[in-house]
Amino acid sequence: MTKMDYKYSLLGSTVEEYRKRPLLLQVDETPMNLFAILEVKRDLPRRWSNLGWFRKIRVYSFLFGLAVMFLITASYILTGDKKGLLLTPSPYHFSSLVSPGPLTFNLSSVKDYIHIKVVVKSIASKVEFQSSRQLPELKALVKSEPHMFSVIPRKFLPGMKNPCWYEEYTGNITSDPYRTNSYGRYSRRFRTVFQHLRNTFHEHLLHHNRKLYRMRCLPYFYIIGQPKCGTTDLYDRLKLHPDVKFTTFKEPHWWTRKRFGIIRLSEGFHDRYPVEDYLDLFDQAAYQIQGNLTANTSGSNQPNMIIGEASASTMWDNNAWVYFYDNTTKGEPPFLIQDFIHALQPDARFIVMLRDPVERLYSDYLYFGSANKSAEDFHEKVSESLQLFEGCLTEFTMRSCVYNTTVNNAMPVRLQVGLYIVYLMDWLTVFSREQILVLRLEDHASNRKYTMHQVFEFLNLGPLTKEIESEITRSPASNTRRPADKNLGPMLPITKDILRDFYMPFNEKLAKVLQNNSFLWENNSKL
Numbered sequence: 001m002t003k004m005d006y007k008y009s010l011l012g013s014t015v016e017e018y019r020k021r022p023l024l025l026q027v028d029e030t031p032m033n034l035f036a037i038l039e040v041k042r043d044l045p046r047r048w049s050n051l052g053w054f055r056k057i058r059v060y061s062f063l064f065g066l067a068v069m070f071l072i073t074a075s076y077i078l079t080g081d082k083k084g085l086l087l088t089p090s091p092y093h094f095s096s097l098v099s100p101g102p103l104t105f106n107l108s109s110v111k112d113y114i115h116i117k118v119v120v121k122s123i124a125s126k127v128e129f130q131s132s133r134q135l136p137e138l139k140a141l142v143k144s145e146p147h148m149f150s151v152i153p154r155k156f157l158p159g160m161k162n163p164c165w166y167e168e169y170t171g172n173i174t175s176d177p178y179r180t181n182s183y184g185r186y187s188r189r190f191r192t193v194f195q196h197l198r199n200t201f202h203e204h205l206l207h208h209n210r211k212l213y214r215m216r217c218l219p220y221f222y223i224i225g226q227p228k229c230g231t232t233d234l235y236d237r238l239k240l241h242p243d244v245k246f247t248t249f250k251e252p253h254w255w256t257r258k259r260f261g262i263i264r265l266s267e268g269f270h271d272r273y274p275v276e277d278y279l280d281l282f283d284q285a286a287y288q289i290q291g292n293l294t295a296n297t298s299g300s301n302q303p304n305m306i307i308g309e310a311s312a313s314t315m316w317d318n319n320a321w322v323y324f325y326d327n328t329t330k331g332e333p334p335f336l337i338q339d340f341i342h343a344l345q346p347d348a349r350f351i352v353m354l355r356d357p358v359e360r361l362y363s364d365y366l367y368f369g370s371a372n373k374s375a376e377d378f379h380e381k382v383s384e385s386l387q388l389f390e391g392c393l394t395e396f397t398m399r400s401c402v403y404n405t406t407v408n409n410a411m412p413v414r415l416q417v418g419l420y421i422v423y424l425m426d427w428l429t430v431f432s433r434e435q436i437l438v439l440r441l442e443d444h445a446s447n448r449k450y451t452m453h454q455v456f457e458f459l460n461l462g463p464l465t466k467e468i469e470s471e472i473t474r475s476p477a478s479n480t481r482r483p484a485d486k487n488l489g490p491m492l493p494i495t496k497d498i499l500r501d502f503y504m505p506f507n508e509k510l511a512k513v514l515q516n517n518s519f520l521w522e523n524n525s526k527l
Contacts, residue, residue: 116383120502121501122390123389128398129422129425129509130425133426148340152218154344161306162217162306162307163345164216165216165217167216168212169205169212169213169214177201178198181194182270186270190248190249197280215287215289217282217307218348222308222348222351224312224314224351225313225316226315226316228360229355230353231353232250232310233478234310234351234353234439236478240468242464242468243305244307244461245306246308247285247309252278253314254277256318257317260324269323282307304462315350315423318336320405321333321335321403323405330397332399347435348431349435350427350431350436350437351436352420353441353444356521357521358418358496358499361418361499362378364413364414364417373488378491378492381413382498385411385413389407389415392404399422421506422506439454442521448473448474449473508520
């Protein structure tokens, strides 16, 4: 096949599918640029065939045709017409699937403060919080993920604090149980961990009635968010508790990404990670729980060891839904991550760490941003993102826009991650308030001992010796801002003012739901 033999096609055959979800470009059988907005020309302009009988008319006609074709091509590229030429615009030139709002402004003029404030005011006028959402039925969840529900039982071993069960092992006793694990396939660090696990795998198999069984476990609790809010520091401190074990590494992102075959958003889809690959990550902790269970022959004491999982995307990231679930809910996901977790673990517990969303966004930009970062660049990206979000609100509900995959991936900064109350209210539709502990990074930074005691109490952990407690609360903070990013200084005052106005109605609702005015983040110091 030559370089010019590529055949382009759209994944999706009907006009209705075209309108419901972003389009994917396919080169032969390989999808490209997963989250790009693609536009396809259906009818190429025809050349003017009537050249006339005279030579001059023929020349003039030819030149005129070229000029017309050039103008048409340029207009298609500049306007992004859906019926125009094949085009993959930058996320910063978003025009096809979500139209800009009526209050547009010149994005190149980053100091156009008044116009941006008008856009924020327009957004605030459209903010509405739904009191409830339509919960999916269990049979619909099982139909969408039949294999997962066939692997994980509905009941776990009695007399244990952590959810575990015994699964029959049917593999070859001499084979490598982690040979096909997708986590090990894509990371050298994970392969190192699995090397240790495979060396001790067979000695942990349970023999019963001439069959072999392995212990499987799910987490007792999840740290579910948010990014750049101190989840790494909380994870590192909890790891020091003798009764708390975690997955073999932080942030497996299975529920939100790996389950759908997403490793990096820029790389498109890979093979989906089966639930067995996720369960493998808990094997090391399961071995210890199994050892404690075996040692407790009297059965008088309940094994207290628990497992945690920390992925800062679990609370908010449902971006994969549009590619896997039918869009029958007016632009909103029919299923959310918490629906599946609740169906499998109705008694699970969740820890959420939040911070001032204004400072969170700037920290997120500094950490994940590319080269040429600056306060001015951040301001411009905030302006672009606000216009995209406001444009979505002109056609869809606020909740639809928060979960709109196309909008989320077009915005140059992740405004939506700081809309904490939208996600929290959705989690509270399936889990009780007592199952979700919400903390503030500001409180954790100023008094780690107090917040860690809140966590210990929430997880029903026993008392610690003074030495262990001192080690947990006094160790230095993890994942702080890099020196190079600190040198960039704070965001511009006008950017902070704009973002405060944008997040204000969401913070007010959050404070009301949690009955705690500290979540208004008024007069906060920087972190």
